[in-house]
Amino acid sequence: MAAATLQLRGVRKYFGSVSALEDLRLDAYAGEVHAIVGDNGAGKSTMIKIISGIHRADEGQILVDGDDLANVKSTAEAQGRGIAVVYQDLALVECLDIAHNMALGNLPRKFGVVLDRRRMEREAAQVLKDLNVRVGNVRTPVGLLSGGQRQVVAIARAVRMDRPIVLLDEPTAALGVQETAHVGEIVDGLRASGKAIIIVSHDLDFVFSHADRVTVLRLGRTVGTRRVSEATREEVVGMITGALPADHEGEVA
Ligand SMILES: Nc1ncnc2c1ncn2[C@@H]1O[C@H](COP(=O)(O)OP(=O)(O)OP(=O)(O)O)[C@@H](O)[C@H]1O
Ligand SMILES: [Mg+2]
Structure with a gap:
């Protein structure tokens, strides 16, 4: 084996x-x-x-x-x-929106500096769609989500990282x-x-x-x-x- x-x-x-x-x-x-x-x-x-x-x-x-x-x-x-990880306490940033939370630690940039918001939102929406997750608009701040929705966003973030572990x-x-x-x-x-x-x-x-x-x-x-x-x-x-x-x-x- x-x-x-x-x-x-x-x-x-x-x-x-x-x-x-x-x-x-x-x-x-x-x-x-x-x-x-x-x-x-x-x-x-x-x-x-x-x-x-x-x-x-x-x-x-x-x-x-x-x-x-x-x-x-x-x-x-x-x-x-x-290694990709979802912690028990989730470690999401409440004041940032769903798309931004999903990209934390790996933000898409334009010209290597400016945050590429459009790409970030497009990618987040795609991952959520692929996972069949419905949490509404990816511009919604995570602080407004229910505990269960946050949990799913945290899982989607780990899936997006696409790591072997x-x-x-x-x-x-x-x-x-x-x-x-x-x-x-x-x-x-x-x-x-x-x-x-x-x-x-x-x-x-x-x-x-x-x-x-x-x-x-x-x-x-x-x-x-x-x-x-x-x-x-x-x-x-x-x-x-x-x-x-x-x-x-x-x-x-
Ligand atoms: N940062 C820390 N400082 C001091 N002690 C800690 C710390 N983190 C964990 N511990 C202690 O280590 C032990 C294991 O804690 P841990 O959180 O890993 O348990 P767990 O199996 O995840 O429990 P649960 O099922 O409640 O989540 C506990 O006795 C806890 O009090
Ligand atoms: Mg624990």
Whole structure:
């Protein structure tokens, strides 16, 4: 089988004296949806932020196609190395419109300097159309959108980046049934286009219908990874709560 696109090995992260991550392992593959589950505070968002360049790991390796990301110091650099991300808190700018938010970090310019508004709006409208997203006019400030609409705009921004690795932290948390199904379709489309998708979710229904693999985190450690087709909900819930032991319990990382 092909090598993993993204690999985490023994990743640790401290915030002062608080140990947020103790031993993370992960192998994510192109053309697969890899779900990350675990209780509140398990370290899921911290993991996403380390991969995307917001935080730096204190120990361990983050490899993209075998290249270590250890020296990546910014989100822009991580993006350059192939990573698009939707954060749990979305990180949209409320006073800017939909089109501008979708282009942040990669604004189209005329003559290399002036913001090319027309192109920005055209591209945003096209991406939203391709994704079948209806949020009205792309000139609407994001601050006027509902929580669910913002979530979809943040996802559309990550899709627009067109990177081989897409990280989604709780993309369906604020969504109703129909919108959740819609995000499921977007995720399926990303998989079909060969991306490696890593999706943090508390929604096991979503995980069991859209993911290929699921990795469970508990107290900052990887408990284990299962193929969704071979796992049961009971097993995954047992791994989340600690009723089942970790795969590498007692092993030195
Ligand atoms: N910037 C920070 N400073 C200090 N501690 C932090 C920081 N970010 C996270 N933590 C701590 O790290 C641990 C993991 O937090 P994290 O946000 O990664 O959890 P999570 O699995 O995403 O939880 P949730 O399901 O609630 O989103 C928690 O104990 C949290 O308090
Ligand atoms: Mg989180």
